Amino acid sequence: MLARLGLEPGDEEFYAEQLSGILAHIDRLQELDTDAIPPTAQVVEVANTLREDVPRPGLDQADALANAPSAVDGFFRVPAIQEET
Amino acid sequence: MDWEVVIGMEVHVQPTTRSKMFCGCAVGRLGDPPNSNVCEICLGMPGVLPVINKAAVEACLKTALALGCEIPRHTKFDRKNYMYPDLPKGYQVSQYDLPMSINGFLEVDGRRVRIRRVHLEEDTGKLIHAGDKLHKALESFVDLNRAGVPLMEIVSEPDLRSADEARDYAVALRTLLRTIGASEAEMEKGQLRAEPNISLRRVGSVELGVKTELKNINSFRALHRAILYEMSRQTEVLESGGTVVQETRGWSEAEGRTFAQRSKEFAEDYRYLPDPDLPPLEIDAAWIEELRRALPELPGARRGRLVSQHGLPAADAVLIAADRELADLFEASVAAGAESKPVANWIIGEVAPSGKIPTPEHLADLVKLVTAGSITRDQGREVLMESVETGRLPSDIVREHGFVQMSDESALQVEVEAVMAANPRAVEDYRAGKKQALGALMADLKKRAPQANPRIASDLLLRLLG
Ligand SMILES: [Zn+2]
Numbered sequence: 361m362l363a364r365l366g367l368e369p370g371d372e373e374f375y376a377e378q379l380s381g382i383l384a385h386i387d388r389l390q391e392l393d394t395d396a397i398p399p400t401a402q403v404v405e406v407a408n409t410l411r412e413d414v415p416r417p418g419l420d421q422a423d424a425l426a427n428a429p430s431a432v433d434g435f436f437r438v439p440a441i442q443e444e445t
Numbered sequence: 446m447d448w449e450v451v452i453g454m455e456v457h458v459q460p461t462t463r464s465k466m467f468c469g470c471a472v473g474r475l476g477d478p479p480n481s482n483v484c485e486i487c488l489g490m491p492g493v494l495p496v497i498n499k500a501a502v503e504a505c506l507k508t509a510l511a512l513g514c515e516i517p518r519h520t521k522f523d524r525k526n527y528m529y530p531d532l533p534k535g536y537q538v539s540q541y542d543l544p545m546s547i548n549g550f551l552e553v554d555g556r557r558v559r560i561r562r563v564h565l566e567e568d569t570g571k572l573i574h575a576g577d578k579l580h581k582a583l584e585s586f587v588d589l590n591r592a593g594v595p596l597m598e599i600v601s602e603p604d605l606r607s608a609d610e611a612r613d614y615a616v617a618l619r620t621l622l623r624t625i626g627a628s629e630a631e632m633e634k635g636q637l638r639a640e641p642n643i644s645l646r647r648v649g650s651v652e653l654g655v656k657t658e659l660k661n662i663n664s665f666r667a668l669h670r671a672i673l674y675e676m677s678r679q680t681e682v683l684e685s686g687g688t689v690v691q692e693t694r695g696w697s698e699a700e701g702r703t704f705a706q707r708s709k710e711f712a713e714d715y716r717y718l719p720d721p722d723l724p725p726l727e728i729d730a731a732w733i734e735e736l737r738r739a740l741p742e743l744p745g746a747r748r749g750r751l752v753s754q755h756g757l758p759a760a761d762a763v764l765i766a767a768d769r770e771l772a773d774l775f776e777a778s779v780a781a782g783a784e785s786k787p788v789a790n791w792i793i794g795e796v797a798p799s800g801k802i803p804t805p806e807h808l809a810d811l812v813k814l815v816t817a818g819s820i821t822r823d824q825g826r827e828v829l830m831e832s833v834e835t836g837r838l839p840s841d842i843v844r845e846h847g848f849v850q851m852s853d854e855s856a857l858q859v860e861v862e863a864v865m866a867a868n869p870r871a872v873e874d875y876r877a878g879k880k881q882a883l884g885a886l887m888a889d890l891k892k893r894a895p896q897a898n899p900r901i902a903s904d905l906l907l908r909l910l911g
Contacts, residue, residue: 413462419484435588
């Protein structure tokens with residue numbers, strides 16, 4: 361969802377610098393020789409963290425929709441998505 | 446030249462759980478107000494921590510065991526990334542390279558259909574489109590009640606060779622899931638969604654043709670129709686020298702045809718990555734053994750036993766084993782002392798079509814009354830209905846109504862002679878060689894003396910007609 365962030369005019373340079381920094385860091389990581397290291401799916405040493413199947417109250421509808429840019433009749437409203445050709 | 450159809454099935458099944466896959470939101474019902482079963486986790490808000498629902502994992506493991514799958518020790522969840530408004534997080538949690546289970550099979554019509562994998566994932570939300578065919582919609586509406594509901598995905602190898610087989614596969618899968626209690630698997634409620642992929646090839650060819658995948662199928666009948674339609678559509682394309690386009694096609698029940706869908710047109714690359722919020726699962730042998738021990742007898746095994754132990758014809762065994770409730774009723778009724786074949790007849794002929802399930806004691810009592818000749822089959826039907834409605838023992842109902850089958854020959858002879866006297870024409874016709882006149886005489890006898898034992902009465906009638 362980061363791709364959806366809107367920038368205020370004037371902020372471009374500030375964020376451009378930050379993003380360049382991130383990309384430069386990734387380039388540095390690429391230099392590491394990882395040939396001998398097996399792929400890692402997880403960095404924490406835990407497994408089988410499970411919860412019992414017990415429902416808990418969530419958000420009520422108004423709270424759920426409170427952050428939505430647009431909502432109507434209890435639904436999030438989004439630009440049209442056409443499914444059929 | 447003839448074409449052979451090759452069908453594989455991808456089936457999404459909602460396991461029976463009370464809460465969602467990774468959060469405590471209730472799994473709601475169709476018709477709940479939109480966005481009323483949601484929380485910070487399934488809405489994809491920042492900083493939340495999802496936790497795996499144990500019941501969903503166990504339903505998936507039970508399904509895997511019932512399908513004879515291998516269950517690898519390590520399994521994990523991955524993020525499948527794409528942008529779509531029904532997906533609040535921007536990714537769907539699914540399983541990519543280490544699914545919960547692989548390499549199983551399901552027996553269908555006496556043949557093994559190979560299962561490639563069974564894995565767990567989460568459902569997406571629901572999109573409602575404004576506008577219609579004539580008016581292009583400007584907006585869509587999103588309900589996230591379904592977002593995060595657990596789903597099992599059961600993927601078969603392309604082992605099915607007809608629309609009949611594909612439908613039978615889906616039915617057998619539903620029977621299995623219901624038997625082991627992994628899912629209600631009601632297609633009409635969207636708890637079982639079958640998506641066949643279909644291709645044609647020349648008979649004798651081993652290479653696979655280009656396939657299309659069908660969606661929006663809401664019943665077993667629709668599954669059958671959609672596949673037949675798609676087969677004829679592809680045949681037409683190929684025979685007119687064209688090529689089948691690999692695509693997803695939607696089934697329109699109203700129009701009885703499939704149409705190209707342009708939904709979710711994404712790059713092939715979903716940038717799968719292990720979900721860092723969900724620690725992996727270690728499925729050890731003790732856990733699997735515990736689940737295996739708790740599994741009930743599977744439909745295939747039960748079918749075999751109904752034949753070998755109870756002497757049922759194979760066709761009866763298939764029908765009864767297909768429904769655990771009916772199979773339980775059958776065995777308990779036989780255990781209560783009724784003969785097996787008549788019990789099977791009553792279950793298949795009366796209980797299953799009516800959907801009203803008597804207790805085994807009541808069914809056994811009823812079957813005994815009918816097989817002993819105390820009441821007729823028609824009377825039995827009435828008594829069964831009343832017994833299910835009132836919860837009373839059939840023998841009591843019979844006694845109360847004075848239902849008694851007339852089996853006494855001299856009493857029956859009076860009735861038969863009266864029928865013959867009232868229908869001289871039919872008697873004459875029969876004696877002149879029109880054997881179908883017997884039906885009219887029997888019908889009249891049934892009207893005049895409903896309690897008459899039909900077998901003894903027809904013997905008597907034949908004898909008197911000479
Ligand atoms: Zn939730």
